[in-house]
Ligand SMILES: O=C(O)CCC(=O)C(=O)O
């Protein structure tokens with residue numbers, strides 16, 4: 001039975017994408033052939049295992065998107081016939097391969113984003129300098145810090161509620177930190193407006209809000225993730241790379257009059273999402289959750305027990321799977337500003353490409369498995385009853 005609420009019935013589930021950090025690699029569109037043809041080498045496949053005896057050449061003078069170490073490492077995977085070729089031939093071959101993994105259009109986008117950030121960092125003058133370095137006792141509530149210090153499932157659970165599996169809510173941030181961050185965002189937006197700068201929005205689904213990483217908070221928020229989210233996600237989300245978080249996309253979203261009103265049904269481009277309400281005063285804006293799904297089942301029905309609505313409270317955090325389907329209801333009055341930290345694991349994303357069996361964390365995959373098992377038990381019972389002449393034992 002489909003139990004989707006009114007807000008999410010209209011559309012298919014979207015994948016909210018951040019402008020991110022440009023680290024995601026596109027799949028190569030065709031095998032590495034052109035470079036080999038151009039260089040006259042017919043053996044054009046990279047070797048899956050590196051040639052450990054081969055000593056790569058020095059590429060330290062090579063400038064571009066990739067560090068010289070990438071070329072040295074890749075050289076060990078070159079086809080044997082190319083290993084002793086001229087350095088320029090090898091370099092061209094490798095550049096050609098890398099270009100197919102990271103297409104020109106994508107590279108231009110990343111380059112533009114890099115320049116955008118550099119311009120802001122150069123020109124923007126922060127309002128609260130103290131936000132740009134990690135000060136745990138000024139940022140976090142004592143009970144939260146104590147739980148992280150004790151670093152155990154028990155200590156985390158002692159400060160958290162888990163209203164439905166995989167969603168954790170807890171008091172996290174100091175009110176003064178929330179206020180200062182709100183003021184910093186406001187100051188940044190005023191500056192953007194005064195400079196007639198075209199601001200990049202947090203993701204494909206928001207028209208308002210700002211990316212915190214773009215105006216100097218990236219290093220602090222990386223520590224935020226590594227020291228205060230990763231210990232928790234290691235315990236609660238090991239199956240989706242919670243133990244190997246290594247990058248993030250951090251932003252604020254803004255809802256209310258003259259801002260975004262609601263947020264459609266979606267999954268995040270993250271493994272683990274932290275969502276903290278910073279304020280100010282508002283009504284509405286509840287988050288609705290509708291079950292965790294893999295790519296194959298993202299539009300499947302919601303089960304009754306998967307439905308959960310969460311009401312935001314300033315300072316309170318919600319932690320959830322990136323693939324936990326959710327949306328935000330209309331903020332009906334006032335202004336709601338939330339801090340979002342989309343935490344990602346490159347290891348998990350790489351491993352997923354090779355995974356053959358169903359993901360244990362997808363609600364629909366689990367349901368399918370349970371159903372198959374129950375069919376199997378039924379069929380075995382029937383066969384047994386037939387074999388024993390229908391006598392019940
Ligand atoms: O508005 C909210 O609290 C939800 C925001 C969200 O889900 C997102 O930005 O990915």
Ligand SMILES: [Fe+2]
Nearest residue numbers: 016267268326
């Ligand atoms: Fe989201």
